[in-house]
Amino acid sequence: MKRVLSICLPLATFAVIAAAWQLLATYGGFPPKLVPGLGKIAEAFLRLASDGTLLAAAFATLYRLGAGFLIAAVVGVSVGIAMGRRQWVEDTLLPIVSFLYPIPGLAYAPLFVLWFGLGDIPTILLTGVASSFTVIINTWKGVKAVKPVWLRSAEVMGARDRDIFRRVVLPGALPYIMIGLRLGLAQAWRILIAVEMLMSVKRGLGWLIFGAQTFLNTDVMLATIAVIGAIGILLEWQVFGRIERWTVVRWGMVAA
């Protein structure tokens, strides 16, 4: 009974939501251009999918996400480790990092347009800068959270500085670093969609939504939002689930 319910209830919820939307679209008295029925949304999705627009936009967005996230990961992990390992680096950088951290990355967008122009490069840079702070903070906390006992016992057993870093600090801090990377990727993804709307890039999912607004193509907008959600879920499950299984779980830092 419980098993049947646990499958049926979610399906029923989605069915109810879909039916409510369809009723609203058909009998709600709203202009169909603004509140399209499910059929129209599906049609828009199929049209965009079959003529390649959606694929091109998704690839353009994912390319920017990858490049931006790479910047955030490299900068964030190295700065975070430096801050965690050396007290003077922490003292020097912490005020700056904690001041910049709460500023929404999107607020820099117009400034980046002014400095770097429109297009791919400022979009990637901004995505990278905006998501690097989360990675810095989490990496720093992770290095700090490595148990001093582990460090001292490794030292006593004659490990060199490099070995301590590779065999003790890195695996010890890794669960935190992974959390930071995961949050950073999620943040980069959220910001990138909005940045694409402000930076008038060529192609991209954010651009698709923004462009469709001009022509009141609500069906296109909703279809694109659905794709954005699907990619978001895939990023979370596929990319990070897999990396975590390879590293943290294998090294026995967290349970699978």
Next chain:
Amino acid sequence: MRKGFSWVAFARGAAGVAALLAVWEVFARSGMYSTAMTPPIESVGRVIWSMLADGTFVKNALATLARVFIGLGISFAIAVPLGVLMARHWVAERIFLPVLSVLLPIPSLAWVPLFILWFGIGNLATILVVIYASIFPLVYSVWTGVRAVNPIWLRAATVMGADETTLFRKVIWPGALPYIITGLRLSFGRAFIGVIGGELLASPKLGLGEIIFNAAEFLDAGTMLATLVGIGVIGVIFERFVFQPLERVTVGRWGMVTGTQSLKN
């Protein structure tokens, strides 16, 4: 992490900030870009001063914060009952969790153009974005927090004759509070991002995002930088004077954090 105040740390921090400002100043005056695009510190300072003096900053910051708090308030009012319901009743969890999991990965700002079409530009669209941005971390934290309450406490309280209301007020709520405060903190950050994005895209009349957006039209980098500094200050103020004391007063006093930590160690 170092406890207490240290002059060495302070001096190093000040040196870091000074170095950053010096690099900026050299860069700004080098003539690589025009000073309108990379204004030196002095002119950014002058803009900050004039924005403070004529009340522009306070007025717009209040408009932005009002949107954040209205949105957060509505989110909180929805998220707490929903999260508690999901944690306490298995059927509610099966109904709402799939919907949340589908909506959660969609960035709130992806909805802005759609909200503009449906509700027009201005306050309503911006506040809706704030609600969308802030509600998911809250629901998740309430849900996890209530589930994390030690079942033994619940049984003990029930045996001692606590009814549903008392159980909620005296056991479940304090027990879930560390999670809820963490969620609130996360939600505030998200709401802040959402409101700035919403103001940039949905152009309501006042707001910090609106200042930045307008300054961009006039290539006025000084105003943009001044506003960014203001946004940073607001962020630091909230972290220092709202969330950290909140955590100390509620969670610390009820012994929740040290309690759970001592259990773990």
